[in-house]
Amino acid sequence: MTFTLNIWRQKGPEDSGRFVTYEARDVSAGMSFLEMLDSVNQRLIADGEEPVAFEQDCREGICGSCSLVINGVPHGPDRGITTCQLYMRRFPDGAVITIEPWRARSFPIIKDLVVDRRALDRIMQAGGYISVNTGGAVDGNVLLIGKDQAETAMDAASCIGCGACVAACKNASAMLFVAAKVSHLASLPQGKPERTHRVRAMLEAMDREGFGSCGNQYECEAVCPKSIGVRFIANLNREYLRAGVVESGLLSEPEAPHAESA
Amino acid sequence: MTMLNAKIPSGPLETKWDRRRFSEKLISPNNKRKLTVIVVGSGLAGASAASTLGQLGYQVECFCFQDSPRRAHSIAAQGGINAAKNYQDDGDSVGRLFYDTIKGGDFRSREANVYRLAQVSTQIIDQCVALGIPFAREYGGQLANRSFGGVQVSRTFYCRGQTGQQLLLGAYSALCWQIERGQVTMRPRTEMLDLIVVDGQARGIVVRDLVTGRLSVHTAHAVVLATGGYSNVYYLSTNASGSNVTATYRAWKQGAGFANPCFTQIHPTAIPPGDAYQAKLTLMSESLRNDGRLWVPKMSADHRCPGDISAAERDYFLERRYPRFGNLAPRDIASRAVKDVCDEGRGVGPSGHGVYLDFADVIEQEGLDVVRERYGNLFDMYHRITGEDAYHAPMRIYPAPHYTMGGLWVDYNLMSTVPGLFVIGEANFADHGANRLGASSLMQGLADGYFILPYTIGHYLATAKLSLIREDHKDARAALQRVTNRIDRLLNAKGRRTAASFHRDVGTLLWNHCGMSRNQAGLTLALASVPALREEFWRDVMIPGSGEAFNQELEYAGRVADYLEFAELLCHDALHREESCGAHFREEYQTDDGEPKRDDSRFAHVAAWEYREGAPPILHKEPLAFEFVQPTTRSYQ
Ligand SMILES: Cc1cc2nc3c(=O)[nH]c(=O)nc-3n(C[C@H](O)[C@H](O)[C@H](O)COP(=O)(O)OP(=O)(O)OC[C@H]3O[C@@H](n4cnc5c(N)ncnc54)[C@H](O)[C@@H]3O)c2cc1C
Ligand code: FES
Numbered sequence: 001m002t003f004t005l006n007i008w009r010q011k012g013p014e015d016s017g018r019f020v021t022y023e024a025r026d027v028s029a030g031m032s033f034l035e036m037l038d039s040v041n042q043r044l045i046a047d048g049e050e051p052v053a054f055e056q057d058c059r060e061g062i063c064g065s066c067s068l069v070i071n072g073v074p075h076g077p078d079r080g081i082t083t084c085q086l087y088m089r090r091f092p093d094g095a096v097i098t099i100e101p102w103r104a105r106s107f108p109i110i111k112d113l114v115v116d117r118r119a120l121d122r123i124m125q126a127g128g129y130i131s132v133n134t135g136g137a138v139d140g141n142v143l144l145i146g147k148d149q150a151e152t153a154m155d156a157a158s159c160i161g162c163g164a165c166v167a168a169c170k171n172a173s174a175m176l177f178v179a180a181k182v183s184h185l186a187s188l189p190q191g192k193p194e195r196t197h198r199v200r201a202m203l204e205a206m207d208r209e210g211f212g213s214c215g216n217q218y219e220c221e222a223v224c225p226k227s228i229g230v231r232f233i234a235n236l237n238r239e240y241l242r243a244g245v246v247e248s249g250l251l252s253e254p255e256a257p258h259a260e261s262a
Numbered sequence: 263m264t265m266l267n268a269k270i271p272s273g274p275l276e277t278k279w280d281r282r283r284f285s286e287k288l289i290s291p292n293n294k295r296k297l298t299v300i301v302v303g304s305g306l307a308g309a310s311a312a313s314t315l316g317q318l319g320y321q322v323e324c325f326c327f328q329d330s331p332r333r334a335h336s337i338a339a340q341g342g343i344n345a346a347k348n349y350q351d352d353g354d355s356v357g358r359l360f361y362d363t364i365k366g367g368d369f370r371s372r373e374a375n376v377y378r379l380a381q382v383s384t385q386i387i388d389q390c391v392a393l394g395i396p397f398a399r400e401y402g403g404q405l406a407n408r409s410f411g412g413v414q415v416s417r418t419f420y421c422r423g424q425t426g427q428q429l430l431l432g433a434y435s436a437l438c439w440q441i442e443r444g445q446v447t448m449r450p451r452t453e454m455l456d457l458i459v460v461d462g463q464a465r466g467i468v469v470r471d472l473v474t475g476r477l478s479v480h481t482a483h484a485v486v487l488a489t490g491g492y493s494n495v496y497y498l499s500t501n502a503s504g505s506n507v508t509a510t511y512r513a514w515k516q517g518a519g520f521a522n523p524c525f526t527q528i529h530p531t532a533i534p535p536g537d538a539y540q541a542k543l544t545l546m547s548e549s550l551r552n553d554g555r556l557w558v559p560k561m562s563a564d565h566r567c568p569g570d571i572s573a574a575e576r577d578y579f580l581e582r583r584y585p586r587f588g589n590l591a592p593r594d595i596a597s598r599a600v601k602d603v604c605d606e607g608r609g610v611g612p613s614g615h616g617v618y619l620d621f622a623d624v625i626e627q628e629g630l631d632v633v634r635e636r637y638g639n640l641f642d643m644y645h646r647i648t649g650e651d652a653y654h655a656p657m658r659i660y661p662a663p664h665y666t667m668g669g670l671w672v673d674y675n676l677m678s679t680v681p682g683l684f685v686i687g688e689a690n691f692a693d694h695g696a697n698r699l700g701a702s703s704l705m706q707g708l709a710d711g712y713f714i715l716p717y718t719i720g721h722y723l724a725t726a727k728l729s730l731i732r733e734d735h736k737d738a739r740a741a742l743q744r745v746t747n748r749i750d751r752l753l754n755a756k757g758r759r760t761a762a763s764f765h766r767d768v769g770t771l772l773w774n775h776c777g778m779s780r781n782q783a784g785l786t787l788a789l790a791s792v793p794a795l796r797e798e799f800w801r802d803v804m805i806p807g808s809g810e811a812f813n814q815e816l817e818y819a820g821r822v823a824d825y826l827e828f829a830e831l832l833c834h835d836a837l838h839r840e841e842s843c844g845a846h847f848r849e850e851y852q853t854d855d856g857e858p859k860r861d862d863s864r865f866a867h868v869a870a871w872e873y874r875e876g877a878p879p880i881l882h883k884e885p886l887a888f889e890f891v892q893p894t895t896r897s898y899q
Binding site for chain 1: 314347385391398404435448536545646806
């Protein structure tokens with residue numbers, strides 16, 4: 001198969017960037033999208049040109065490194081997968097494919113298709129954890145956690161932090177990302193003591209990093225490679241409201257009897 | 263590197279670790295603040311160590327080459343983590359986990375280390391639960407378990423097929439806490455390129471900022487390497503593309519012994535390799551062997567559809583050869599059995615490099631929904647990669663390089679032969695001997711990082727009495743110069759071939775001659791071929807762009823250059839070991855029925871290699887004493 005690729009090239013953060021067209025030749029159906037790009041890059045290098053910079057590591061859909069907007073959609077046309085799991089059999093021979101980086105104010109471009117996603121780490125540092133020292137934890141079975149509850153926590157926890165939700169959102173909001181983390185921890189007994197602080201601190205950090213607010217367009221859910229649902233955003237809003245009530249003194253910490261999580 | 267002193271505490275096995283901890287010197291909280299530790303790597307081992315050291319009060323600087331610590335290779339582990347909790351009441355215990363692990367490793371690991379690993383395993387689960395890791399649970403709320411290859415009890419804890427992800431996110435969140443508190447300074451997108459040794463002690467590292475290309479020196483009172491495994495030396499492996507040998511290899515050149523480099527585990531259940539463009543091999547979790555049955559046609563070159571081959575015409579080769587363990591035989595046994603049937607011409611699929619992993623029976627007995635619930639994500643992944651539906655036709659699988667049991671030699675305290683250089687996780691030569699049982703690497707990474715290193719490093723820091731060296735110390739400047747020269751040399755080669763093409767060549771050479779089975783002639787040939795390939799690399803490699811910028815090709819070429827040297831060490835080690843054990847099968851040493859023949863009289867040792875410039879490496883042996891278990895022939899028949 002042969003494809004025409006329009007790829008965003010940008011030397012560095014200061015460069016203005018532009019699309020450059022490349023041919024991808026001798027592509028087979030069993031090649032992954034990234035292997036197809038590898039083959040283009042091999043040719044560029046052999047010609048002494050700089051290869052197209054893009055991020056990847058696990059190539060198994062779990063590390064969250066790969067981050068391409070393919071024909072206008074983060075991670076490409078299929079639902080529930082990352083770019084590295086996209087295979088060329090998905091495209092008709094001769095197709096024209098446009099490839100761009102994640103675009104969001106909070107994700108500055110480093111080079112070509114590589115962006116800086118450290119803002120997501122900084123949101124995590126603001127409270128996306130349970131403060132517990134190593135050693136001295138009680139037996140794991142002392143905390144009984146129902147199967148359903150554990151499954152809900154796992155649904156939320158499966159976020160790979162790739163940032164596709166941000167790239168898809170017209171407000172470049174990181175709500176789905178924050179919602180996933182807040183819901184994961186708030187739905188487990190271990191996470192409850194810090195839930196008030198956590199939700200406030202993470203949302204404040206999100207604002208500080210320049211992410212927009214949620215416009216209820218559900219674009220994030222549509223592109224999330226782990227199919228994390230917007231129901232977690234509703235849960236985040238509930239957690240936030242609850243935090244407000246607790247702060248106003250109407251509810252007492254650590255446990256709010258009626259504010260159950262999703 | 264003169265004598266290898268493993269510093270194993272004497273006395274009963276059960277109390278060795280307690281006694282060591284008790285005898286260690288402590289540092290007061292006030293003084294910890296004045297001590298700095300560098301941790302290279304933020305996978306399970308690095309993140310758990312850095313966060314725990316931060317909690318204890320040390321000033322920690324942690325490095326990784328990804329953009330975020332959460333993306334370290336550990337994130338990809340699927341199957342699970344072992345612990346001797348005996349929640350299933352099926353006869354598990356610390357002693358049994360110890361015995362399974364030491365036997366699984368073919369009696370090529372230290373008793374004391376393995377026992378300690380089994381001991382702390384139970385604490386790891388508790389710690390992970392406390393961190394909010396959503397382990398699978400039973401309906402009653404208790405932690406769920408499953409079983410993995412090579413054992414007969416259910417002791418594996420898991421989070422769907424994403425156990426490594428969840429364990430890493432737990433360690434990462436602990437790290438985030440310490441970063442926020444200012445105890446850990448995180449430096450992502452930074453690659454360690456050399457080790458600074460002053461008066462024989464590790465005192466810092468040289469790194470390259472992968473965004474700006476700037477080189478810099480970082481000094482500390484001790485250095486911890488948690489940089490993972492090197493099975494990407496084979497080009498195709500199950501590892502993430504970034505996994506590499508650079509940090510440990512360059513530490514080797516500065517005096518750290520490299521132990522058992524040839525012990526590379528080949529995992530039986532990966533998706534078979536396809537065409538030449540292929541960049542990695544995808545693992546299908548070992549848990550599939552709980553329910554899938556492996557078979558090939560009895561007849562060779564039988565190209566019929568699997569459904570057309572009747573039960574009588576099928577060879578369920580693992581069940582036939584190893585009736586007690588069947589499809590759950592340990593990895594090295596299963597991999598070799600797969601290779602054998604393919605070598606006989608009975609392999610399936612376009613290349614003949616494949617066997618069927620068939621779920622028809624379990625689907626018939628328990629229903630499609632049960633199988634979908636258990637393995638749905640794996641079946642989806644298989645479908646995406648191969649375009650085939652494994653619910654209706656068997657999967658095809660083939661072994662792939664997966665995990666490296668070799669690594670830098672460390673003593674019981676996890677310190678290398680360079681004082682002040684500690685090595686944890688897959689980067690050290692580990693507690694796995696000649697073979698690693700499933701679900702035991704995550705256990706080792708977290709044991710090292712949460713529960714062992716934080717104690718032992720304290721003792722070193724309390725006794726070594728060090729002051730920080732300055733960045734312009736002559737040994738730091740020399741290390742910086744080594745790195746600069748190497749980068750200049752790479753950029754100035756201006757040849758015609760890409761680094762990837764050399765990587766593929768050295769990988770193929772190793773796979774053919776130092777892979778699942780090896781022999782003297784092949785290893786000798788590989789040893790003769792590697793230097794020529796290396797020379798060609800330095801003459802003919804092409805790296806566009808400059809060193810003072812984001813340059814992925816330069817990063818990659820540097821790692822390939824190290825593989826091209828390391829490959830030789832790997833072959834030396836494989837050649838020296840004239841026995842078959844664990845993941846290392848020397849064709850000359852096998853029993854009449856094709857099982858590996860171990861030689862305890864000559865090879866019950868750890869082989870630790872010392873670097874010498876321009877000369878073959880020197881071998882040092884650490885004898886393995888077995889006081890508490892009797893090495894037996896490792897039979898799974
Ligand atoms: C597909 C797959 C599935 C697996 N499943 C299981 C399983 O189910 N159970 C199990 O027990 N084990 C499993 N394993 C094995 C296990 O995942 C690894 O052995 C383990 O995660 C290694 O952890 P680590 O912390 O030692 O290293 P890694 O997670 O590899 O981390 C290495 C770290 O070092 C950094 N680094 C490396 N070099 C440098 C450098 N030069 N400079 C700066 N930073 C550097 C990297 O950035 C990274 O942060 C699996 C492995 C694979 C490949
Ligand atoms: S490369 Fe890891 S998710 Fe795509």
